[in-house]
Amino acid sequence: MTEVVTRPETTPVPPVTGALVLAAKDVRRGVRSRSLILTAVVGPLVLGLIMALAFGGSGGPSATIAVVDLDATPTSRGVVSVLSEQLSDGPVSLRTDLGDARQAVADEQVDAALVIPAGYSASLFADPLALQVVRNNQRAIPGEVATAIAGEVASQSDLIRAASSTVVAIDRSQAPLADVGEIRPAITVDIGNLQESFSAALYFGPLTIFLFLGLGGAARNLVREDREGTLARIRSVSISPRVLATGSAIGVFVQGVLASLVVYAVSSLLFGAQWGDPVEVVLVLVALVVALSGLSTIITAAARTEAQAEGWTNAFAFLFGVIGGSFFGGAQFPGLLGTIGSYTPNAVAMRALIELGPGGRDLVSVLPLLGALVAVGLVAFVIGSQLMVRRFA
């Protein structure tokens, strides 16, 4: 060994810089070890592909949708028969009473109900009434399929009106309109296509589970760094526990976003999954990863051994995955478990994604869901860094 040459000027590293330096190290190691790629990228893609194949091509789980005709006119009856014929997937059971239909949805005899409101055919000539949807929050995808059908029907109002007016013109002099059996408009609604629109759920569910699993990596890393002495070295350099927690959370966040983007890109470009508007999808993914990164800080601060890190992570992932419906393309448990499950970050993100899907709502209407995810992440992070302070004080 030879001599020292210069005496450098050092200034204490600012907390933000410290956290970023720590995070960059974690990301570099994560990418280099390929652990991230294996868990959070390959896993969801393989699982999603298997599910896609199992459900026949790219279709999702089938939905049973009831149609309630409160209008009871030749036009509405025509719309019902056209829907019945075209929605080949799953019988469309016909109901005439709204209460009856609500009960059927609540009892899960059907997944959702489409309601043709009273006065529908009359409204076609002025301001068309929309078909309403009775949905069960635990059956997110069928609810969205029903909403999408309502959207399809609304978009084809012109065709329905044309059919009605033709028949009305021909039959003006004859029997009362109510006696005309039904008026069949030439509209097309293909449930296969509609369900295909939600095939992203097949990849998104597994992605959330594998993100959960990946987030335990930070906890395992910290335990290992503690054992191997690098943590001692980091802490001897005036890095506070809070900076440690922040660095770890940012590292998880960056890796989680990277993994999500890869799964999104590969599943949509190579496997043809329909996720929706790219900007909205990225926002949902980022919000979900914020929630998970926050939660990861708690496990990281609390786990003292690799076995604990591993065990708690798996428990988290599978519990949230199962009750949040991420294993089953969004399908959730009935009853209390389903209600609890619908509040898991994965379920909330899934709902946001589906609501933004084709024929769905705009970004503003799902902002509360995204806000909730971010809030969960921040609260969990505050708790996690507080635990970290207690651990290293």
Next chain:
Amino acid sequence: MPSVAVSCTALRKAYGDHLAVADVGFSVQAGESYGLLGPNGAGKTTTISILCGLLQADGGAVEVGGAPMRTGRCEAKRHLGLVPQDIALYPDLTARENLRFFGRLQGLGRAELRTRVDEVLEIVALEDRAGDRVESFSGGMKRRCNIAAALLHHPQLLVLDEPTVGVDPQSRASILDGIAALQEHGMAVLYTTHYMEEAQRLCDRIGIIDEGRLVAEGTQAELLAAVGQHPVVRLTVDGDPAVLAGALAGERFVVRTSVGEGRIEVAVTDPARSLAPLIERAEQVDARVTGVEVVEPDLESVFLHLTGKALRD
């Protein structure tokens, strides 16, 4: 620069019922090298951990470069560089990546970081391997890189916790030379070891620690004076060395005896004339002598004298 690099007073740390460090206090002057010498489990790492602000002591205080040490963020930490007992490096990163990472945390700016990384790589003679992952290094190279990571910010105080464990003699010599060179350039060194040769060779002053207590402290000459300047006959025996010590108590050629487990050290006036009677006495008390060594008194003798234990088993 303050004249005291580090001072600690009345440090105490218990793990449950077990008192790992009990009332340890010492100080290291600027530019001085201080050795903390003690066997496995003596409390060296615990003391170092408190001193570097990694562990909250149950009692006592530490100041580094005049600033109080705390477990969180503090000024005192800027003045010290820690070489942990384990290889505290990321095996999957290259030497340069490791050094850049720790250098950034130590507060070096980009430009300075580049020159300092090159300089410390040169100090530990790893320039050629800078781009290789640490996991591909030999034990000695890892140890050298482990030291390099503590030097980047050129601390006033370098704290090394058994930095030569598991290293071949050649690498060990090069590491000790390097540390000596750093000290010559004004860096204070706090060095823990259970190798007395290292403490003897490197340290201006030595503290002997056993079962969490600092049992003696001083320059090597001062410590040796405590056991007297007489040559020592070191006997390894099958049987009870304490009985043998008793039998030797009245002998004229015996200055002093120190008993350890399975061994006894006898300070004598004239080793050449003492060997035969020593072995004879041993046989008389049924203590079969299995090893004989005649040495000038060294830290090993001091340690045995103070604690009744061998530094190494």
